[in-house]
Amino acid sequence: MRRKIIEFREVSFRYEDEGPWVLKNCSFEIYENEWVAIIGHNGSGKSTIAKLMNGLLFPQEGEIYINGEQVNQESIWDIRKEVGMVFQNPDNQFVGTTVQDDVAFGMENRGFPREVMVKQIEDSLQAVGMHAYRQTEPHRLSGGQKQRVAIASVLAIAPKVLILDEATAMLDPKGRTEIMNTVSKVQENKKLSLITITHDLREVVQAERVIVMNAGVIWDEATPREIFTKKDELRKIGLDVPFVAILADELVQAGIAIHDEPLNHEELLEDLWTLHSKM
């Protein structure tokens, strides 16, 4: 049985008293080393969940536990060592004058000893493939490189959870691929739960589990494969379905008996190949 790292117990949140509930009675768990994608239309509550996870916001109702500890005013400094976050805009999260200064910043704030800092800067920049740029000024980096440094800064404090809140949304396709490759490599090598909040379907299919938000409530929670069988329902709540899933459905309509919901081109081609050789 995997260990729970994050637990939401009947959490409700609104930004103003008497205002509309942004989250209503949400309960879910996220486990050690798990990769979970959170998807939903704009305003569905995704980013609010992320901000509740490291105490940037506090719920009016319900409880949130990180690694067994309840999130509240007293615990947030401990919690923030466990939960690191990378946001959407690469230009809004740089403080250092060089890449390595930037990675050091979070550790300085937490009073890490120098030897540890030096080692962690090395390790985390290696992990995101930005070691060669450690002396570079941030404004000389591309968007994708900036986000990789932002990830390194978070990894340096060795959190148990890494949250990417639409961290690829402002990047070009190359930047996106860089980040997703970096992140999946990091997640394999380190003990880390990864939460990606995204509209990008290729990021969603990489996750082990998907939480679908709609109007402040958890609409569904399942593997990507199970989620994408519900095509019409997903479209109704403003979400998209991957091309392969749509094609698989149309192939079934056209009389080709695809039997499993494919998640990528290879799976669909493999399935077709097997069918084809039996025809």
Next chain:
Amino acid sequence: MDITFKDVSYIYQENSPFAHKALDNISFHITSGSFVAIIGHTGSGKSTLLQHLNGLVKPTKGEVTIGDYHLSNDKKIRNIKELRSKVGIVFQYPEHQLFEETVEKDIAFGPENFGVEKSEIQSRIQEILPAVGLPKEMLERSPFDLSGGQMRRVAIAGVLAVKPKVLVLDEPTAGLDPRGQKEIMDMFYDLHQKQGLTTVLVTHSMEDAVKYADHVIILNKGNKYMEGKPEEVLSDQKALNKVNLDVPEMIQFLLAFEKRFGMKIPYERQSVQKLAVQMQHLLKGAES
């Protein structure tokens, strides 16, 4: 309006140690009424190119012609205000530019500055609201109380209220959810057709380029790398991969299909449904 770039270069901070060539001898022609997608990576020169379209910058070398307006380094641009009323630019995250007390005032700001009569502005607002999908009740509200998607529509309405002939869109769907993205793009396509606009779309999305554009220009490091019909340019996987771009997903799949089965299905902007039928025919046919 026809748009022509002739041997255009643009250098930032020329004659200084920081000189940087953003556009390098670029030439192309956009026919009036067409829908053109400009694709390229961050730093490829897209934004610099876009700023030439309404005279925010002048070319360092070469000449830009937009309708009857000419931009070149040695000449002062005449009638620049008139040009800017004809070329509307929707910048990235345009909702960051909202500032008025009410939605109505914000939309009216542009045309007021171009000297449009109050009554005319009113009638334009009435016409634009349904086109951008905003209800009339919203006119009296503060634009800052709206959702991100609604704020973006207000900002777009402000550009449309000037009645431009050329509409330039710089990644207009960035940050929106899938439904929002589709709604905004369908809205622009509809306006493009109904009002006979010339539309220039700067985008990272190969899917949008192939779906909406009738001409694509690919930029790389300030140079024009490729140009032509979307279904042709965007099928050239080798050439696109060389500059770190990729073909749209359906074309990726067709290429993978061809590799696996040795059967080619040409890309003709067909629907997924049509593609499924084509595949079914091929696979069944191959057996007999």
